[in-house]
Amino acid sequence: MLTIADAFDRLFATVKPLDPVSLALGQSLGLTLAEDISSTADSPPFDKSLMDGYAIRSTDLNHGTATLEVVEVITAGMVPTRPIESGQTSQIMTGAPLPIGADIVIKIEDTARDGDLVRVTPQGSQTNIVLRGTSVRSGDVVLRAGTKLNGSRIGALAELGRAQVNVHRRPTVAILATGDELVPVDQEPGPGQIRNSNESMLVAQIQAAGAIAVPLGIARDNRIDLRAKIEQGLQCDMLVLSGGVSAGTLDLVPSELAAAGITEVFHKVEMKPGKPVWFGLRRVGTTANYVFGLPGNPVSSLVCCELFVRTALKRLMGEPALRPQAVPAALEHPHSARADRPTYHPARLTWTPTGPVVTLVPWHGSSDLCGTVAANAMALLPGAARQYGVGDCLETFAW
Amino acid sequence: MLTIADAFDRLFATVKPLDPVSLALGQSLGLTLAEDISSTADSPPFDKSLMDGYAIRSTDLNHGTATLEVVEVITAGMVPTRPIESGQTSQIMTGAPLPIGADIVIKIEDTARDGDLVRVTPQGSQTNIVLRGTSVRSGDVVLRAGTKLNGSRIGALAELGRAQVNVHRRPTVAILATGDELVPVDQEPGPGQIRNSNESMLVAQIQAAGAIAVPLGIARDNRIDLRAKIEQGLQCDMLVLSGGVSAGTLDLVPSELAAAGITEVFHKVEMKPGKPVWFGLRRVGTTANYVFGLPGNPVSSLVCCELFVRTALKRLMGEPALRPQAVPAALEHPHSARADRPTYHPARLTWTPTGPVVTLVPWHGSSDLCGTVAANAMALLPGAARQYGVGDCLETFAW
Structure with a gap:
C-alpha cells in the first residue's frame, strides 16, 4: 500500500497551480502572487521626518544644544519652501519632507519653543529621518511570485501603487456526500439513518483553506444519481466526495469516476483513519478536474x-x-499505541514558555466526530504498536 | 508610560463580547459559540459496523474460523430484518446497523464467499463495530460556549442536528487614514505625498481577524473633515484610525475623539514601533464603540x-x-539590539524538526513597510540594549 510520503509525491506530481487572474488588491488577502512586483519609484520618495519636531543642520549643535530661528512649519503632504541655513530651523511633522540643508530632526519632546525661536537639546543620537530610497529603490523587486499575501504585503503593494495584482484564483470545490443512510442536517434521522455531517464539515474545511465550497447535497447509492451529481461536480476545479470508496458491494464511486473519465492517481494510503482515500484527475486540453x-x-x-x-x-x-x-510537540502523558499503521490522533496542542506540548484527546475511532471537538490539532503516531512516554516528541498538525 | 502588559490589562477590562446572534451553521466558521450544545440523542444512534464485511456471533468462531449461512445484506440506511442465529451471518456495509445477535464484524478482506455460504477467518482481534452512544450520550454537553468553530466542530454540530447556532457575531470595523500627505492607492503621489497604504493593510489585517472591514478613505488634517468621518466611523462597532496621534501641531485625533464622547483608556505604550497608540471607547446604554x-x-x-x-x-x-x-523560537544569528524599549522586529519564523527558529529580517524602522514583506512574524526584543547570540530564545508572533 502507498505510504503517506508516496501519496504526497503523487499529489504534487499531479496538481498544478491554477492560471493567474488580475484582482483588485482588496480581494487578494490569502492569495498568492503570480507575478514579481517591482517598484517604479524610490520609497520613501523623499527624505522624510520620522518624528514631530524641528529639522536642523546637525553642525549647528554646539555642546549638544542650540537656539534657532523657526522659518517655516512643514506639515505632511506639503513641500518645504525654505532651505535651512545655519541658525535656522523649520518645525516639521511626522511624514513630512525634510527641507534642504537640514540633516536631522530633533523630536518635539527635546525642544522648548519661545516665539520665533526654539531651543533644541537632543537626547540620544538618532537622526529621526529616513532618506529617500532607504526602503526600496526604483526597479527593485519587492515581492516575488509565489508570495502569499497578508496585511503587511498588501500594504506594501498599496504603497507601490498596485491597485490590481495578478494572483492565483481561488479554486471552486464541489462537495458531494454519498449514501442511502444520510439525511440533511435539519431532518430527524429515521431508524438506521444519520445526518449528513460530512458536508458541513468539508465545506468549513475547504473555506478555511481559502477555496470556494459548492455543496451538492447527498447522492444516493445508485449509479444514476451518482453519475448525475458527479457530472455536476466536474463543473468545479475539484470534486470532493465522501463515502463509497471502501470495498463493499455498494461502493460505486471508483467505477463511476472511471466512467466519467477520471484517471486514478492513488487509492488507499497506509494511514489511520482514512486508508481508503482515492485521488484522481481528468485533464481536457489545459483544464484539469481533480477528484478526491x-x-x-x-x-x-x-x-x-x-x-x-x-x-x-x-x-x-x-x-x-x-x-x-x-x-514538533512534547507528549504530556504516556500513551499505548496499538495501531498497525501511521495514525493521526485528535490532539490538543498548547504552547508553554519552553515550547509546544500535546495531549491526545479521548477518541473512539473514525466514526467519533464528537470526540474530536476537544482537539485543535492531530498528532502523528508513526506506525508500529509501541508505548509512548511523557516528553516524547510527536509531529503535530494544527487544524 | 504604560507597559505592554498594562495596556492589555486595560484592553481586557474594557472590551466585552458582542451579543449573540443565531446564524446558519454554514455561516459560522471561525466564530465562537455563545451557548453550550447538548446532544438530544445517542451518537451513534445504533450499534454500527465500521467496515464492509460480515456480521457474526463471535461465539461461532471455532479456532478462529467459521463457515456461515448468509441470511441478509444490510446496507447503510436500512434496518436489519433478520436476527443472527448461531451458524448465520449477514453481509454488512460500513455505517449500517448491526443485526440483533451479532457482536462482531469480520472485514470483507478476511472472508471467502461461496454462494449462500461464507468462510470467515478474522486477522486480529478487532470487533469492527461501534456501540450506540459510544461517542455521545443523549444529554451530554458536547461543545461549550466560548468554543471557536472549525471544520470538525461544525461537523459535530451538524451530526447533532444544529442547522442554526448561537455565536458572537463578526464586528464591523471602520478604517480611517488621516493626513494631508495621503493620496489613494491608484493615484500617482505628487511632491511630498505618499499613497494611503495603511487602509489596504488594515482592511486585510481586520478581515484576517474575522471582522468586517469598512474602509472610509482619507480624512484630511482639519477638524471638520475629521469630525464628519469620525461620526461616520462610530456607526461601526470599532473605528480604527491611522495617523494623528503623536505630539505634533496637526495631531487633532485625540481632541476630536474626546469631542465625539470617546473616553481615553490608554495613550502611549512603552514599545517600538507604535508608542503613540491610542485606545478609547464610548458606551451609550448597552452599546459600545471602541476606537483605536x-x-x-x-x-x-x-x-x-x-x-x-x-x-x-x-x-x-x-x-x-x-x-x-x-x-518561543531560537534566534538563528547574533543581533545587536539598540532600542531603549521593547521592540517588535519583523522576523521570519520557520520550523525545523527540533522546533521553531527565527531570523530578524533587514528593516529600516517604522516607515519601512517594504522591509517587512520578507517577514511572516514579529519577534519581541524585550527592552534594554543588549547583544543576542545564536540560539537565544525570542517570543515570536506569527502574522
Missing part, C-alpha cells in the same frame, strides 16, 4: 481533507509543493 | 493592529481574554 473520494466515516473524511485536499488546494492556489507543516 | 488611534507610520500601524486591534476583535467575537500567542 474520502472515506465516509467523518473523522476519516476530516483527516484526509486536512492532509490531502487542503494541500492540493494550497498548490492550486500557487503555494509551494510542501507537505503540511508539522509542529 | 494607530500611529501613521505603516509598520507602527501594522504592529499595533496585530497586537491590540486583533486581540480586541477576538475578545469582541467571544474568544477568551488572552494576549497573542507567542511561539
Whole structure:
C-alpha cells in the first residue's frame, strides 16, 4: 500500500497551480502572487521626518544644544519652501519632507519653543529621518511570485501603487456526500439513518483553506444519481466526495469516476483513519478536474481533507509543493499505541514558555466526530504498536 | 508610560463580547459559540459496523474460523430484518446497523464467499463495530460556549442536528487614514505625498481577524473633515484610525475623539514601533464603540493592529481574554539590539524538526513597510540594549 510520503509525491506530481487572474488588491488577502512586483519609484520618495519636531543642520549643535530661528512649519503632504541655513530651523511633522540643508530632526519632546525661536537639546543620537530610497529603490523587486499575501504585503503593494495584482484564483470545490443512510442536517434521522455531517464539515474545511465550497447535497447509492451529481461536480476545479470508496458491494464511486473519465492517481494510503482515500484527475486540453473520494466515516473524511485536499488546494492556489507543516510537540502523558499503521490522533496542542506540548484527546475511532471537538490539532503516531512516554516528541498538525 | 502588559490589562477590562446572534451553521466558521450544545440523542444512534464485511456471533468462531449461512445484506440506511442465529451471518456495509445477535464484524478482506455460504477467518482481534452512544450520550454537553468553530466542530454540530447556532457575531470595523500627505492607492503621489497604504493593510489585517472591514478613505488634517468621518466611523462597532496621534501641531485625533464622547483608556505604550497608540471607547446604554488611534507610520500601524486591534476583535467575537500567542523560537544569528524599549522586529519564523527558529529580517524602522514583506512574524526584543547570540530564545508572533 502507498505510504503517506508516496501519496504526497503523487499529489504534487499531479496538481498544478491554477492560471493567474488580475484582482483588485482588496480581494487578494490569502492569495498568492503570480507575478514579481517591482517598484517604479524610490520609497520613501523623499527624505522624510520620522518624528514631530524641528529639522536642523546637525553642525549647528554646539555642546549638544542650540537656539534657532523657526522659518517655516512643514506639515505632511506639503513641500518645504525654505532651505535651512545655519541658525535656522523649520518645525516639521511626522511624514513630512525634510527641507534642504537640514540633516536631522530633533523630536518635539527635546525642544522648548519661545516665539520665533526654539531651543533644541537632543537626547540620544538618532537622526529621526529616513532618506529617500532607504526602503526600496526604483526597479527593485519587492515581492516575488509565489508570495502569499497578508496585511503587511498588501500594504506594501498599496504603497507601490498596485491597485490590481495578478494572483492565483481561488479554486471552486464541489462537495458531494454519498449514501442511502444520510439525511440533511435539519431532518430527524429515521431508524438506521444519520445526518449528513460530512458536508458541513468539508465545506468549513475547504473555506478555511481559502477555496470556494459548492455543496451538492447527498447522492444516493445508485449509479444514476451518482453519475448525475458527479457530472455536476466536474463543473468545479475539484470534486470532493465522501463515502463509497471502501470495498463493499455498494461502493460505486471508483467505477463511476472511471466512467466519467477520471484517471486514478492513488487509492488507499497506509494511514489511520482514512486508508481508503482515492485521488484522481481528468485533464481536457489545459483544464484539469481533480477528484478526491474520502472515506465516509467523518473523522476519516476530516483527516484526509486536512492532509490531502487542503494541500492540493494550497498548490492550486500557487503555494509551494510542501507537505503540511508539522509542529514538533512534547507528549504530556504516556500513551499505548496499538495501531498497525501511521495514525493521526485528535490532539490538543498548547504552547508553554519552553515550547509546544500535546495531549491526545479521548477518541473512539473514525466514526467519533464528537470526540474530536476537544482537539485543535492531530498528532502523528508513526506506525508500529509501541508505548509512548511523557516528553516524547510527536509531529503535530494544527487544524 | 504604560507597559505592554498594562495596556492589555486595560484592553481586557474594557472590551466585552458582542451579543449573540443565531446564524446558519454554514455561516459560522471561525466564530465562537455563545451557548453550550447538548446532544438530544445517542451518537451513534445504533450499534454500527465500521467496515464492509460480515456480521457474526463471535461465539461461532471455532479456532478462529467459521463457515456461515448468509441470511441478509444490510446496507447503510436500512434496518436489519433478520436476527443472527448461531451458524448465520449477514453481509454488512460500513455505517449500517448491526443485526440483533451479532457482536462482531469480520472485514470483507478476511472472508471467502461461496454462494449462500461464507468462510470467515478474522486477522486480529478487532470487533469492527461501534456501540450506540459510544461517542455521545443523549444529554451530554458536547461543545461549550466560548468554543471557536472549525471544520470538525461544525461537523459535530451538524451530526447533532444544529442547522442554526448561537455565536458572537463578526464586528464591523471602520478604517480611517488621516493626513494631508495621503493620496489613494491608484493615484500617482505628487511632491511630498505618499499613497494611503495603511487602509489596504488594515482592511486585510481586520478581515484576517474575522471582522468586517469598512474602509472610509482619507480624512484630511482639519477638524471638520475629521469630525464628519469620525461620526461616520462610530456607526461601526470599532473605528480604527491611522495617523494623528503623536505630539505634533496637526495631531487633532485625540481632541476630536474626546469631542465625539470617546473616553481615553490608554495613550502611549512603552514599545517600538507604535508608542503613540491610542485606545478609547464610548458606551451609550448597552452599546459600545471602541476606537483605536494607530500611529501613521505603516509598520507602527501594522504592529499595533496585530497586537491590540486583533486581540480586541477576538475578545469582541467571544474568544477568551488572552494576549497573542507567542511561539518561543531560537534566534538563528547574533543581533545587536539598540532600542531603549521593547521592540517588535519583523522576523521570519520557520520550523525545523527540533522546533521553531527565527531570523530578524533587514528593516529600516517604522516607515519601512517594504522591509517587512520578507517577514511572516514579529519577534519581541524585550527592552534594554543588549547583544543576542545564536540560539537565544525570542517570543515570536506569527502574522
